[in-house]
Amino acid sequence: MISVVIIGNGNVAHHLEKTFLKASGIHVSRINSRSLNDIPKADVTILAVSDNAIASVSLKITNSFVVHTSGSFSMEALQNKESKGVFYMLQTFTKEKEVDFSQVPFCLEASSQTGYLLLEKLAKSFGNKVYPINSAQRKALHIAAVFVNNFTNHMYKIGNDICEKHQVPFDILFPLIDETAQKIKTLSPQLAQTGPAKRNDTETIKNHLELLNQEQQEIYKILTRSITDATR
Template sequence: MISVLIIGNGNVATHLEKAFLSANTIAVKKISSRKLESIPNAMVTILAVSDDAIATISSNIKNSLVVHTSGSFSMEALKNSTHKGVFYMLQTFSKEKEIDFSAVPFCLEAENDEDYLLLERVARTIGVKIYAVNSKQRKALHVAAVFVNNFTNHLYTIGNDICEKNQVPFEILHPLIQETSEKIKILSPKKAQTGPAIRNDERTIKNHLKGLPKDQRKIYKLITQAIKNGN
């Protein structure tokens, strides 16, 4: 049995605790980052806290292996005097939405092989996609994830606003969104690109721009030009 302590009370901590509770080989405990007076001992301590809190909280932990779940911070952000590592899950987490951890990539890093193998054992109790990713690679992955997830979701928000303004249900766009995400599994994103920008259809582009407010027009122009440039 592997003892795991999760520190945090946000989306990642909530989903991790639920998943580990269903794993037969994991004994899991979870505490809030505000209740660090008495920290239980554990083989692996996972800091599922905000990036800015990693250094402060980790400096107060004496457990043998302490890891954080950040995509943008290096392993050296941990300030504990014991062993360090990273247990980064490349996925978007919301408390209201269930997570299928078998589809989640686990990006692991540790200071030595023994610790890495322990983190791998922990990850395999709830997932199957395991990757050895160093801090430089993880930072690049996190930037890429912001583009494909956070920025894309903001574009969904704009699309939803346009639909609402024109009294059209946003769900009409769901099949298009689904097909786009499925297509890039077999084609490179560049080869999958369609639309007026890639066709250099200036008439359609100008027509679209006329109907957009200033902020949306800026975004439309910027992305259109990037597509034209092949970026």
């Protein structure tokens, strides 16, 4: 039986607790990061707190093995005095949306081999994709994730704004979005690229720019130039 304490009250803490409760061989408890006076002893203490709180919260913990769930902060951000590690799940989490952890990549790091094996056992209790990833690699992964997730989602937002302005249903674009996401599973992103920027279709690009507001034009020009440069 692995004992786990989760500290945090956000989306990651919510989904971790919910999933650990269903897993066999794990005893889990969760406390709010503001209530650190009586932290239960545990084999693994998981800090699912904001990045800026990792140092201050970990400093107050005396448990033997403390890990955080951040993609952008190094393992050394933890200020506890004993073993430390990282239990990073490369996925976007919202409380209202169920997560299939069997498809979530677990990026693990620990200050000792014993600690790593414990995290690996914990991840494999409900996940299938486990990777040893050091702090430098994880930081690069997190930046890549911002591009493919956060920035891409903002592109959806801009596309939705354009559709609303011209009274076109945004869901007309759903099959295109789905096909693009599926395509890069078999082709490299560069080979999957299509559109006026790749074709250097200057007349279409000009027509597009005339429909956009100033901020949208700036984004369009930057992305168009980047695509054009990548295809030379």
